[in-house]
Every structure is written in C-alpha cells, then in structure tokens.
Amino acid sequence: MLSKVMFAYFATVFFAISINTPKKSIYFTGINGAVGWLIYFLFSYYLGADVLGSFVGALVVALLSEYSARKFKMPATVFLTSGIIPLVPGAGLYYTMLELVQNNYENAINTGIKTIFISGSIAVAIAISSSIFKRQSKSSFNKNTNS
C-alpha cells in the first residue's frame, strides 16, 4: 500500500508538471493527490464504498487545496486540478466502453452509472469546499471596492 501511495504522489506530481503548475507548489500538489487517493483506497478496499470514498477523498483534497491556496497565495485551482486526478474515474470510463462494445449492455449500464456517480461525488465535494470558502473571499473584496 505504501508503494501505491508513492505512485499516487508521483503520478500527481508529473501530471502537475505537464500542465505547468508553478514549481514551489508542486510538492504540495503531490501530497494532495496522495492523501486523496489513500482515503479513496481505504474506503473502497475495506468498506467496498467507492462512491463514498471518492467523495471523502475529493472533499479532503478540495479543503487542502483551499488551505494551501491561502498559504502559498496562489489560486486554489493550481492545487485542486492535479490533486483530484488520481480520483477521476478513468478506469470506469474505459470499462463502460469495453462492456458497450461487447454488447454487454447490463454491465455497461452498471459500470456507467457507477462512473457517473463517482464523477458526481467529486463534483459535489468541490462544490461544498468552494461554497465554504467563497463567503470569506468575496466579502473581504467588497469592502475595498465601495462601488
């Protein structure tokens, strides 16, 4: 499991490099990705709860991103985009297609719905954390504009 966490860390880091993430944020981005993936893995391996695992993992990644955005004074997207990459259901997308092209429609629908739910849970997690941090940033901005 430790080696897999390392894989998640380096996969996130190299993905971050490929979209030109600022250098000083890269190592933290990797930690984000690894933590998110570890949570997902623990949930799906011990509880069999893929969707819940993706949700909790993505929520932690999103909250960590908002925290590090304030710490490093960088946009939260810098950390978030790469951080959720280990959670994005690429395998689900592929297996759905694989079942479809073999005419196994029932399996395809099962896998497809699961994939949609996992993407949806990531989206909801990002929505929650953005909503929490939104109020703070907007109100501090309105103070000094007085338009």
Place this chain on the structure above:
Amino acid sequence: MNQETNNKSIIRVAMLAGKIMLENGAETYRVEDTMERICYISGILSADTYATPTGIFLSVRTDTYDYSTSIKRVHTRTTDLYKVNMVNDVSRKLVSKEISLSEALDILENLDEKNTLPPFLSVSSAGICSGIFALLSGGSLTDGIITAFSGALIQFISLFTSARNISFFLGNMMAGAVAAVIGIIFSIIFKIGNLDKIIIGSIIPLLPGLAITSAIRDTIYGDLVSGTVRGVEAILIAVSIASGVGIILRTWFIITGGL
C-alpha cells in the same frame, strides 16, 4: 501621467490580464475579480466585467458621464497554471502598489508572448504520469513502460491537434483511438502487457479534471453561463475519449470475433 492616459493604461492592463487568465485555464470568477481589482487601483469610478469561457467584456466609468468599454474574444484555451499564477501575482502586487502600471504591462506582455512550458517537458511528464498510473491501477512494470510511451505519444497528439486548431473533440478522439491501437498491438499481438492497464493509464492525462473543477467552481460562484458551458465541455471530452477507444475496440472485436 495625466488621468486620461492613466485610465487607458489601466484598461489595457486589465484586459490583457483577463485574456491571459482566460486562455490558460482560470475560473471565470477569478478573471472577473482580477480585472475589477486592477481597475479600482486608481482614478476609476466604477468597473463592470463580464467573462465567459469564450470572451471578456469590460466597461469602466472614468468620469460621471464618461464610459469606456472594451471586448476581447478569446479563441484558444489551453492549460498553463504557471501563467494564471503569474497574472494573479502581478495583480496582487499592482493593488498593493509594489509595481507600477507600466511595469505590470511589460510583465504581462512578456508573459503573453512566451511559451512557458517546453513541449518536450509536457510530453515527457505526461508520459511518466501515464506510466505511473498504469502501475497504480495494478499493472506490471512492463505495462508501466509501454503506457509511458503511449501516454507521451497521446500528449504529443493532444498538443499537436490544439496547435493546428483541430477541434478538441476530434483531437481527444484521435488520442483515445491511439491508446486503444497501442494497447491492442502490445497486449494482443505481441502478448506483452495488459490491455486494460495500458489504455486506462494512457487516457488519464486527457481526462477533463480541469473542466470539471472549473465548471463546479464557476457555478458555485454564480457564473451560471460559464459553469454550464464548461460542464458540457467536460462531458464532451469524456465522450470523445470513450468513443475514440470504443471505435477501435469495436472494430477489432468485429474483425477477430472477441478478445
């Protein structure tokens, strides 16, 4: 500097900052927010900005009855978070008066022109990312090495098609098809590596992670138009990758009659 040239250069800096951010993958609200902050640094009575993923509008009131408005259409959309961060930095320094307007304009123009990420680095790091993903999803070392090559090739195709103004749908479909072709060649014809792991790893850098993130964040921050547009973009990207993979696999199954 008199007031009028000052106002003009503020508008110029704000528009350029907005354009660079929008082209390189910033969320809509951040583009609007940055432009407004820049506008309010001196002498402008009120500023309104409106950004969508395809263009920006800026209208400022410089005097009681004097408005000026500018529009910028944005055609290219890539992902370069370094540039987004740099513009963020410039606007932060501009607001806290650490740099002057003309210095900001110089930095932004320089940033707009240069290509901050060498294509070689992008291609190789995407390849390594794919390779590690194959290992993460349970593949062997052989899978990892094959996937690294195929991931690099796919990133190259992705950069090449976007540089040639080929639509992202066709570009992603071609990339997905290449992933499937490489998977079939190695795993079925040469019998080394695992088909599933190779394809899954290769398509990871293409997945619409940024599009999903921006779509949700735009919607939450009240930019419903941009949120919807980016959501549709995310779905289309996923569909195009899946259909690229699917077409090749289906053709192969029809020719050979199964796995």
